[in-house]
Amino acid sequence: MAIKPNNTPNTTLNRQGSPQKWLIFFSVIMAFFAYLSTQHVDGEPYGFLSFLPAMLILCVAVITKKALESIFAGIIAGLLLLDPSNLVSGLGDLSISVVMDETIAWIVLVCGMMGGLINMLERGGSVLSFGELLAKRIKTKRGTMLTTCTLGVMVFIDDYLNSLAVSASMKSLTDRYKISREKLAFLVDSTAAPVCILVPVSTWAVYFAALLEENGAAAEGKGMSLYIDAIPYMVYGWAALLVVFLVAFGILGDFGEMKKAEQRAQAGQPIPDGIQQDGFDTSALKKTPPLIGLLNFLLPMAVLIAASVYYDIDLLLGALVASMFTMVLYFWQRLLSFAQLVDAMLDGFKVMLHPIAVVCAGFMVKEINDQLGLTPYIIDSLTPFLSKEMLPALVFASMAMVVFATGSSWGVFVVSLPIVIPMAISMDMSMPLTVGALLSASAFGSHACFFSDSTVLSSQGSGCTPMQHALSQIPYALIGAVIAFICLVTLGFMLA
Template sequence: MNTDVATPDTLSSSALPPRSLRATSRWVLFFAAIMGGFVYLSSTHESGTPYGGLSLLPAILILIVAVITKKPLESIFSGIVAGLLLLDPSSLITGLGDISMSVVMDETIAWIVLVCGMMGGLINMLERGGSVLSFGELLASRIKSKRATMLTTCTLGVMVFIDDYLNSLAVSASMKNLTDRYRISREKLAFLVDSTAAPVCILVPVSTWAVYFAALLEENGAASKGEGMSLYIEAIPYMAYGWIALMVVFLVAAGILGDIGPMKDAEMRAQAGQPVPDGCAQDGFDTGKLPKTHPVVGLMNFLLPMAVLVAASVYYEIDLLLGALVASLFTMILYFWQNLLSFGELVDAMLDGFKVMLHPIAVVCAGFMLKDVNDQLGMTPYIIESLTPWLSPALLPALVFAAMAAVVFATGSSWGVFVVSLPIVIPMAMSMNMSMPLTVGALLSASAFGSHACFFSDSTVLSSQGSGCTAMQHALTQIPYALIGAVITFAALLALGFAFA
């Protein structure tokens, strides 16, 4: 029988809320006050007039919340709610429902969900079939240093140029075991992979980026029908951020450019024997139980699905969805035929891989919801119009890069924002008689930087997911290098602007 007697002291101490509960209460009150501020600003805004500088506030709130919480999904959701309160507080719930439905029904989102899910399933099959391990062991037998490991990672990233999603997931999956062996942090792996994703994809005309932007250029009058790809190819030498980001990542991999800021801390932790950061689980399967094959067979079981993926994507006009579908079916048949996995195990691998991608998919979908809110607030036109008085033919490329890089960074939508901005920027460049390839190069540089640096962009989220760290851990360690590339790109475009003016 419990004979403890509650004393006045124990009663008073137990009545106090725990420290965590008090901290939570303070945060709830803090965010309630911020949201109340957005409601007040909405009440002072005159209906039918532009929101002007107020349109920037949700994006600023997202950055603040992200720095405080280091959670991208929650940060984006706070910005979405704040933007909807600014638009119309009385329609918050219906507004959330409407943009959720519009995003779910959007063809681009459906494509992203299916591609990410199928790529996750394909990588999971490759891992459970032992082929990723075989590929890693083959590399390990030939790579004998940390520097060679990082340079190999970068080289593989450049070779997988067809799509940044494929790059982010396939390269990271194949290199994790090797980078762990040489005590390279998962954040460094994510940086190496991400820096050879979007920055490389814009430089290659046979990529999803090239196909998409070439079509946009034709739709917005920058090129005549059928000439969009020609203009895109002409602009490749002027896509400064792609070239500079590629130079920076190889300098880092070669050890010429050292670890900076949070990356230095991550590498010190990895050198102490912990390549996987705190808060991230180790790989979720026992490699000792994977099917064993001859090393050459294991290598072919990895390379053949990758080759089929690339070939099928190219065959279907750079459509990674159809390429992933063909590669997944091919891998299932190949592994079943070799008795590596049963049909049930192959299906489970596909489904489990899809489930692993649910959080990255949710972050990307939330980013598209945020873009919808920002479009209603008129953020992109406001930023461009604010820069217009400062524009001249010489300054146009550099200022277009700075403005659009800021927009893509704030929204995380490296493709979507250009649907809004191209109808403004292209006529502006034509009226100033500025070189169209240079203007397109500045726009693509901005898109690549935004995709590279934003903590909730699809490229950042998938690179971190594939490498085994959180999106915020990856973004915070990568941002110093992305900013170095952005500053050099701005200076280069400034010099090119004066040269062409």
Template sequence: MSSEITQPISIREYDDNRMSDSPVRWILFYGLIMAGFAWLSTLHVEGESYGFHSILPVTLILVVAAISKKALESLFAGIIAGLLLLDPANLFTGLGDISMTVVMDETIAWIVLVCGMMGGLINILERGGSVLSFGDLLATRIKGKRSTMLTTCVLGILVFIDDYLNSLAVSASMKNLTDRYKISREKLAFLVDSTAAPVCILVPVSTWAVYFAALLEENGAAKEGGGMMLYIEAIPYMAYGWLALVIVFLVAAGFLGDLGAMKEAEQRAQNGQPVPDGIKQDGFDTSGIKKVPPIVGLLNFLLPMAVLIGASIYYEVDLLLGALVASLFTIVLYYWQRLLDFTQLVDSMLDGFRVMLHPIAMVCAGFMLKEVNDQLGMTPYIIDSLSPYLSKAMLPALVFATMAAVVFATGSSWAVYVITLPIVLPMALELDISMPLVVGALLSSSAFGSHACFFSDSTVLSAQGSGCTPMQHAVTQIPYVLIGAVLAFISFLVLGFMMA
């Protein structure tokens, strides 16, 4: 809506011990669970709500993820469970139908093309020596671990136009430096991810702002042409975005220490192993990088980035068109300088698509899960369950908590609002509460879900670009995410009572 040090975002996960127990035990474990979901389907009366049962597939995903530490496998376990709950007799038909629905979705097509184009562009920058030149320049200016982490955060803020661009470009350009100062890849992923979605919601010139401004107009929260103005008015109330920024800078500056699994990751990095166990690098061959003068290498990095941002803004904040223009510009620039021949440039683009297959598969699986959840009626069930507790003062906090849970459960920080805005906005209008405050709560919940969910697009891309698995990234950053969520909830409680 991604040889270490010189290699970019190509990662493949390996875990030889994950099936250390007998395969028979795992088959029995999953078989019993799936049989249970099939049995639950017999209790459902056609035409009635699935009620509490609608949240069970997501619960299964979280349990399987905690046990297996595998994001993609967990997602498919939840998808299969949800389809069994819907209609066990037509499991394969249902799986085929939602697969086709997702593949034909315009949003998925956009994500696939953007991820592939961004992967190809960054691969060209790597093979042409530009990322290395940029990293070497930073190395001459930055001395120390704290400065490296603060620089990563600042770069994340500067690349504000889209969280995908942030997740891939910043991580690729900072890996050399973070490795040098023994910063774990998990912490790099946290620094990048915390300045992705949280920053994008705070800047009106971003893909997030354009998308949500249009949704606000479509759902009657603002008059035609007034969606962006309402969005801008809501920026001061986007509590989670502001708090996530404060927290990541406190961590980078050393005022907030390593918590939970992050402490173990940092200890491992201090012992000389910044890349976590279970990661094997493959893919891009950067052994033939041509040496260029530092200033030329720097320009070869900055110019494509400037074209990417400028073209995206020119085409009404469309990162896909920006990536197409930037890729063509970079191909011509590098060919003209004879850094790579035409065959190498084309191979670089194709390799970029190839190494992004894993995150693309994760995002597609997330959309399949959302389709299953929609058929089960999970989102309306959660909202209806909290409706009796709604009041003018409590609405912002409950909107944040409810929608944060929904986005976290579905991994879809954009698509879910097509369903929920027609429900939430009329509530706010009926209670006559400040619309900017409610929009701020909605955008905060979206940023939280994108930030916290281990299979959301920005989390997967941040992990891919940084050099760790989505689960390693999610587990290490969750303490900081929860701190931000709790403080945001309290903020909306206070604001709700103050403005009631």
């Protein structure tokens, strides 16, 4: 389907004002943050001021609909608040510390390799074969949405794999039934992190089980047992699954930005204005028999999952093995030459550069929020309202807020666990319920934040911007959050 010419920048500029006005506006905002830094006394906590960079990010994002630019505004504001005289060197030091972080290096490599793998699957024709096979068996819009959700649940080993693989395999089918790319991103994202926390054989389970042991929530070697005990109490994961299947069945309707996106799709334009093709070149696509094409899709996916499990749920090593396997498989069948396979890997990595930049910028925001003491401030602010019964619900609410503001669903808990776990132990609260509340908060933040890794990758894979995806998804995420909060209040009183 032809994509309409992108006139968005000009219309946006005319609607929002001249560059000079924006320059003056942001200069005033940044001067305000620099002034606030002079009012802070060294050695004292920043208190409410620690909230302001995150609030600026959200405000700029809503106004501009741009994720990376909004995060950068928050980074500059945070650095000015910390030390306006050290802005340039502070930005350089922050960039280096984030780039050198082991987690960031892992994310960059995983995202790049997953982009390369999916690009090879696209160019080899296997994704097309998989889509055509589904198209022969799925004849309705509802069936397409339910199949997308089901595939998302089946690909439970990692939210990155889910976000990229499921969206790539379902795009042609959802376009056929006039399902907007925003809804595809919602269906995919809702079965990414929310599902991964519910399965003990996932990257999330391995990571958090180790954290629980390090912070005294579980004895050495018992972290996974505690994680499994907490699965029934990971209520946001269950609530998000309930909501997404209600949407897929057509019981829960479209509203807000999702309604606008679906109306546009029903008019024959599932792809939003201004969105270019995802960069996966299929011009040299070779036709293969349907069964062979299906095997060429399923075998690399099976190898990816098996290798990841073999290497202790490490998606990086799994993607490396699957990429080598796919290159050998396609070269042996003469689907692509070795040079074409290498180009496919490199081009796939290029396609992922923007999502990688957004995720890295999100980690820079997390580092600034740590220096400002955002997490301790929120927890300390809620402490006067804490009781044994309300602890799980308030832990969920506070940590969901922090993860939403920082986009770091994993990094935040390195800071929060040493605070929350002793609090739960002192109140003699059920540890599985407390862990369930923490993981629920993590899943909500990953699901709802417009610059979280899961949101960015789901939008990239589906073919819309992170802001288009986030704004259309947030009402459904909030419904899940309300359900989770009510459930945690009820469980808190039942198990206290």
